[in-house]
Amino acid sequence: MSAAVVLNGILLGGLYGMSAMGLSLVFGVLRLVNMAHGAMLVLGAYLAVLITAGTPLPLPVAGACAVLLAGGLGYVLQRHLLTAMLVRGANGPLVATFGLSLIASGLVALRFGSDPVSIPTALGTAGWSLWGLDVRAAYAVSFALAGVVAVALHLTLSRTRLGAAVRAAAADPRTADLIGIDVRTLYALVFAVASALAALAGLLVGVAFSVSPQSGTSYLLIAMAVVVLGGIGNVLGTFAGAILLGVVQTLAAAQFGGGYRDLVVYILFFVVLAVLPRGLFGRRLT
Amino acid sequence: MQEDHVFNGDGREAPELIVRGLTKRFGGVTAVDDVGFRLPGGQALAVVGPNGAGKSTLLKLLAGAHTPTSGSIEFGGRRLERASARQVVRAGIALAHQIPRPFTGLTVWENVAIGAGARGRAAEEHIAAVIAECGLQDKMRRRAENLRLLDLKRLELARALSTRPRCILLDEVAAGLSGRELDEVIALIARISATGCGLVLVEHVEGVVQSLVDRVIVMDWGRIIAEGTPAQIAADATVRQVYLGDGARPRTAARETPPARSGPPLLRLEGVDLAYGDIPALRGVDLEVWPGEVVAVLGANGAGKSSLAAAISGAERVRSGSVRFGADDVTALPAYRRARRGIAHCPEGRRVFPALSVEENLKLALPLRMPAKEVAGRLEDVYAVFPALAEMRARRGGALSGGQQQMLAIGRALIGRPRLVVLDEISLGLAPVVIDGLYEAIEAIRSEGIAVVVVEQNVHRCLAVADRAYVLDRGVVSYAGDPAPLSDPRLLERLYFGSPREEALSP
Numbered sequence: 001m002s003a004a005v006v007l008n009g010i011l012l013g014g015l016y017g018m019s020a021m022g023l024s025l026v027f028g029v030l031r032l033v034n035m036a037h038g039a040m041l042v043l044g045a046y047l048a049v050l051i052t053a054g055t056p057l058p059l060p061v062a063g064a065c066a067v068l069l070a071g072g073l074g075y076v077l078q079r080h081l082l083t084a085m086l087v088r089g090a091n092g093p094l095v096a097t098f099g100l101s102l103i104a105s106g107l108v109a110l111r112f113g114s115d116p117v118s119i120p121t122a123l124g125t126a127g128w129s130l131w132g133l134d135v136r137a138a139y140a141v142s143f144a145l146a147g148v149v150a151v152a153l154h155l156t157l158s159r160t161r162l163g164a165a166v167r168a169a170a171a172d173p174r175t176a177d178l179i180g181i182d183v184r185t186l187y188a189l190v191f192a193v194a195s196a197l198a199a200l201a202g203l204l205v206g207v208a209f210s211v212s213p214q215s216g217t218s219y220l221l222i223a224m225a226v227v228v229l230g231g232i233g234n235v236l237g238t239f240a241g242a243i244l245l246g247v248v249q250t251l252a253a254a255q256f257g258g259g260y261r262d263l264v265v266y267i268l269f270f271v272v273l274a275v276l277p278r279g280l281f282g283r284r285l286t
Numbered sequence: 287m288q289e290d291h292v293f294n295g296d297g298r299e300a301p302e303l304i305v306r307g308l309t310k311r312f313g314g315v316t317a318v319d320d321v322g323f324r325l326p327g328g329q330a331l332a333v334v335g336p337n338g339a340g341k342s343t344l345l346k347l348l349a350g351a352h353t354p355t356s357g358s359i360e361f362g363g364r365r366l367e368r369a370s371a372r373q374v375v376r377a378g379i380a381l382a383h384q385i386p387r388p389f390t391g392l393t394v395w396e397n398v399a400i401g402a403g404a405r406g407r408a409a410e411e412h413i414a415a416v417i418a419e420c421g422l423q424d425k426m427r428r429r430a431e432n433l434r435l436l437d438l439k440r441l442e443l444a445r446a447l448s449t450r451p452r453c454i455l456l457d458e459v460a461a462g463l464s465g466r467e468l469d470e471v472i473a474l475i476a477r478i479s480a481t482g483c484g485l486v487l488v489e490h491v492e493g494v495v496q497s498l499v500d501r502v503i504v505m506d507w508g509r510i511i512a513e514g515t516p517a518q519i520a521a522d523a524t525v526r527q528v529y530l531g532d533g534a535r536p537r538t539a540a541r542e543t544p545p546a547r548s549g550p551p552l553l554r555l556e557g558v559d560l561a562y563g564d565i566p567a568l569r570g571v572d573l574e575v576w577p578g579e580v581v582a583v584l585g586a587n588g589a590g591k592s593s594l595a596a597a598i599s600g601a602e603r604v605r606s607g608s609v610r611f612g613a614d615d616v617t618a619l620p621a622y623r624r625a626r627r628g629i630a631h632c633p634e635g636r637r638v639f640p641a642l643s644v645e646e647n648l649k650l651a652l653p654l655r656m657p658a659k660e661v662a663g664r665l666e667d668v669y670a671v672f673p674a675l676a677e678m679r680a681r682r683g684g685a686l687s688g689g690q691q692q693m694l695a696i697g698r699a700l701i702g703r704p705r706l707v708v709l710d711e712i713s714l715g716l717a718p719v720v721i722d723g724l725y726e727a728i729e730a731i732r733s734e735g736i737a738v739v740v741v742e743q744n745v746h747r748c749l750a751v752a753d754r755a756y757v758l759d760r761g762v763v764s765y766a767g768d769p770a771p772l773s774d775p776r777l778l779e780r781l782y783f784g785s786p787r788e789e790a791l792s793p
């Protein structure tokens with residue numbers, strides 16, 4: 001039984017990693033704690049529901065549309081609202097994103113009610129047997145996607161010229177501006193990618209479990225714990241931290257019962273903050 | 287309160303500093319290689335040498351900021367080579383860093399107070415006295431991130447002094463100063479030294495070394511290559527070759543054919559006002575630059591030279607007036623768009639990205655869409671001007687010596703093949719021989735038809751290459767035109783500090 005629990009914990013960690021990737025990116029590059037990250041995740045799931053219900057598009061296409069829409073929304077928000085506030089200090093955007101998250105969940109609740117919905121698909125219920133262990137297909141797919149995204153993001157940031165420009169704009173926006181880097185557009189691009197990843201995570205959560213207008217908060221907390229674990233702005237660390245959290249949480253739930261799932265997240269969060277403030281794998285970008 | 291008390295708290299005699307076989311390796315780089323010397327209590331010693339010779343690393347080793355790979359450091363009979371930076375400070379050694387990194391978010395006062403450690407009335411008086419000595423009394427409540435480079439250097443000095451050192455290590459604290467301010471700093475260091483505090487000085491400006499120490503060590507590639515009095519060193523053939531350069535060479539004569547100033551100017555500033563909060567920095571400045579021209583901008587510290595550079599590049603927005611570049615009004619354009627149109631600005635204080643490699647730093651200034659092959663070619667162009675950078679292309683910007691960072695910043699400004707370059711205090715921290723190379727490079731740039739605006743403290747170097755010169759006095763242009771008359775120091779002094787304010791002299 002234990003091996004199955006660990007394996008499922010690892011795979012659940014993939015889903016958590018996906019949920020945290022955007023938060024980590026925005027935190028690392030923009031030094032902004034995006035309080036609307038959870039809301040964007042929820043919004044992604046509901047957008048997909050809305051599109052599948054209103055159009056004949058198959059779920060994967062509808063999902064892709066939802067992800068792109070979320071990315072566009074993120075771009076506009078950062079470009080036309082948050083960057084201007086960021087220039088004057090980190091508090092403005094913090095409050096603003098919190099406000100945005102309240103508005104978003106309010107709107108979702110108004111349109112869909114506050115009962116949880118899940119995205120019906122064969123993937124949600126399918127399972128495989130891996131080395132004799134039962135595995136949920138939704139978990140496995142999330143894990144694979146999260147791994148690919150983490151590696152791709154890492155390589156883009158560390159190896160490409162675009163990534164160097166993002167790191168420069170994060171470290172010293174004034175000098176970056178001076179040498180011809182369009183800092184505002186880069187910031188908006190980063191926020192757009194983060195929003196799209198949040199929406200993708202929401203989609204996967206909706207397939208694997210269910211979402212409600214309120215679930216944004218708990219995913220925001222999980223994502224924060226993961227980011228703190230993995231090191232701010234360190235995307236590979238985020239992925240690793242997420243796996244760790246997934247395993248610890250699943251083990252705790254198996255040991256003490258499901259009621260302890262969330263408590264474990266908070267305990268891990270505080271222990272890491274107190275003992276290893278730079279996370280398990282150190283800080284990047286900044 | 288007596289002066290002695292400010293600098294040398296307890297008045298005890300300074301102990302002897304003995305260094306033996308000191309070596310520091312960073313990976314494959316041997317920055318300091320088997321260095322040894324003795325500094326008897328209270329004496330003064332200068333360390334000079336080319337950029338990247340290992341001078342700053344040596345001082346950091348002495349200050350406990352780096353741990354030596356091997357060798358020993360003895361101060362007053364105590365072994366310090368394994369001591370932490372805090373222990374070294376308590377033993378009485380303090381370092382003023384070449385590249386100041388104060389605590390941002392804290393005021394000047396708070397930054398100094400952290401160094402001083404102690405609390406209470408006596409400590410506060412001491413802090414106030416140190417701040418006053420370093421000329422920061424008017425900026426005590428200002429936050430460190432709002433200081434200009436020269437004040438940052440003063441703050442470094444104040445931080446070092448506040449620990450009541452018995453041996454003080456100064457890494458290029460006088461760089462970028464000239465005239466009165468240079469004399470003031472020299473006098474301050476002389477007073478510190480006269481109290482019996484030991485002194486190790488790293489400085490590229492020959493005059494500073496000569497007036498403060500009687501013994502000089504020359505380093506190259508981490509090793510000591512010569513040792514003697516300042517006069518002996520200045521006469522040493524090897525030192526001239528690797529470090530000083532042939533400063534005796536007559537200055538490049540002004541070009542026979544000044545650039546034809548036909549057609550419209552490339553850059554035209556009209557009535558430019560610039561202010562920081564309610565402190566005005568530029569008032570009604572007019573300036574024109576034609577293609578292929580070198581224009582010098584001179585002025586005392588605080589006259590507004592860097593603000594003028596910032597107004598040109600868009601690093602700061604102007605309050606009123608206009609900036610035209612080519613045929614267009616660029617007053618409203620942000621800096622990055624002006625950069626893309628061909629205005630490059632190499633800012634004061636280097637500002638390289640410490641976490642990015644040398645190569646990444648350079649490539650940042652090129653458009654993302656540029657094909658990889660052309661990018662490689664552009665990199666090679668920069669490496670041809672600064673061969674030292676080619677050898678460390680993969681190294682982090684933050685792991686370069688001060689002078690190497692300066693080369694990187696200049697290379698970054700030139701790599702995009704701008705139509706106009708603004709070079710702000712580029713010779714700061716560079717070895718004389720490298721400055722020679724740099725000014726040759728400026729001439730080469732000009733001959734390609736690129737316009738160059740040079741902001742410099744180093745008046746003579748600058749006037750030698752300039753086609754025209756502007757002098758700023760408290761934000762107002764006090765002279766514009768032929769550089770030749772400015773070689774007269776009395777005229778320059780009058781233009782810098784405008785005895786009674788006269789009508790702006792016309793060319």
Ligand SMILES: Nc1ncnc2c1ncn2[C@@H]1O[C@H](COP(=O)(O)OP(=O)(O)OP(=O)(O)O)[C@@H](O)[C@H]1O
Nearest residue numbers: 312317337338339340341342343685686687688689
């Ligand atoms: N942390 C580091 N990692 C790798 N190399 C380093 C590091 N710090 C310094 N170096 C290298 O060691 C050499 C000596 O550097 P150092 O800063 O001591 O030179 P310097 O004599 O002070 O030069 P400058 O006059 O330019 O300030 C240089 O080649 C530099 O690139």
Ligand SMILES: [Mg+2]
Nearest residue numbers: 342384687688
């Ligand atoms: Mg140095």
